[in-house]
Amino acid sequence: MVYRRTHQVVKRLAARRSAILSAARDAAAAGGMAAVQIAPVAVRANVAAGTVYRYFPSKAELISELITEVSRDELSAIRRAAEAAPGPSSALAAAVTTIAVHVLSQRKLAWGILAEPVDVDVTASRLASRRDISGELAMRIDAAVRAGHLPAQDTALAATALLGALHEALVGPLAPSNLEDPIKLRDTVQTVTLLALRAVGVMDARARGLVVQATTPAKALVGA
Amino acid sequence: MVYRRTHQVVKRLAARRSAILSAARDAAAAGGMAAVQIAPVAVRANVAAGTVYRYFPSKAELISELITEVSRDELSAIRRAAEAAPGPSSALAAAVTTIAVHVLSQRKLAWGILAEPVDVDVTASRLASRRDISGELAMRIDAAVRAGHLPAQDTALAATALLGALHEALVGPLAPSNLEDPIKLRDTVQTVTLLALRAVGVMDARARGLVVQATTPAKALVGA
């Protein structure tokens, strides 16, 4: 007498799993990683605490998967923006702007993914997240270098530094406060993008142009 | 019968206090903030766990004071380096280089002070630490702007971004690995300094010169 999972059950299981992940994501977006606790997440997902453990072996795994998921979404958004740009420099500008806008529109979540203290070990997935996004940026910088728009440089280190600059300036404890104001927000995004482009060697005048170009389509994102 | 603390006792109390702080600092330098636990710190300082609480009301206070102390030392080193420089641009370069070198020579401690997850709330002292150092950088940037060496800009935001770039590139999880090699280390310091200077608008050629100037005296520090 073999028990076989019927299609309906498989679907329900999958739905539950993503409901739990989704609840975790909501919690993180609302209150940072500190708010991602098993009991509250279980309540949000309409299951018992024990059930969470039928889907994730530990809290660390749950959070790791959350980080991976958010990071994957982010990476694809960056790729999309960069690929829509006309040339390598524009692509780099678009990538930077996309990161800035996304990070700003989900500050708590971004902080949680990136740097917030968590009581379990999630260094591996955080590392992977950073590596993916930094790697993507590095590729874009490299493309601009190969196109002759930028001086030769250690692109990996540069990409890492840019990420750090964006994060600290936008979600760090010293980040500007009144970023609810959309104008202030746009200015901030432009400023950090300009800073980032100049850092890798884009000439000032050209950088300004790229920033404006890159920021314009991103307005839609800011609105969302 | 009034009990009055004799000079000797006062000295002993002060010595104990700083022994505890010092033990905490050693622990943090060796194993990050995670290693700053009351019992081990007490052992290192040759006192009992309870005694720690006669000097610091809580672990949070102990760590906060540790952060403040390290931060104060760092700030004065930055000031010293900047003030020894011949002009505002050199001063900025010197400040950036000093931060980079210090952070690299005490990686675990720096990571602990800046960003490592801690189980108690130390946001206030971390904020103060960042504000002080970022403020100092902002002043240096501002001086260079006023001297006409840099374009006008949001100096506070720029300073914050530079700090983020330095930290992420040098002690973040993606930081280059083999920084034990002094040559690699010097190159890395030069690269990030160059990146930082270009970010705020120093022209590339001029930036290279400033980096070399600023890195040369810092060699002594690297050796230390």
Added chain:
DNA sequence: ATTCAGTCTGAATAGTTGTTCACTTCTTCA
């Protein structure tokens, strides 16, 4: 020498959450 405020000790306590597991409920299949 004696007293006692001040200091130190370290085992016991406490509070917090992730994790488990004996039991219930649901689903499959003969």
Added chain:
DNA sequence: TGAAGAAGTGAACAACTATTCAGACTGAAT
């Protein structure tokens, strides 16, 4: 329909450390 395996439940448990506190000790004052 009923037997058996899967999934779900939630109260109890476990582990980890910061913190406490009753009693021991130190040394200043008389």
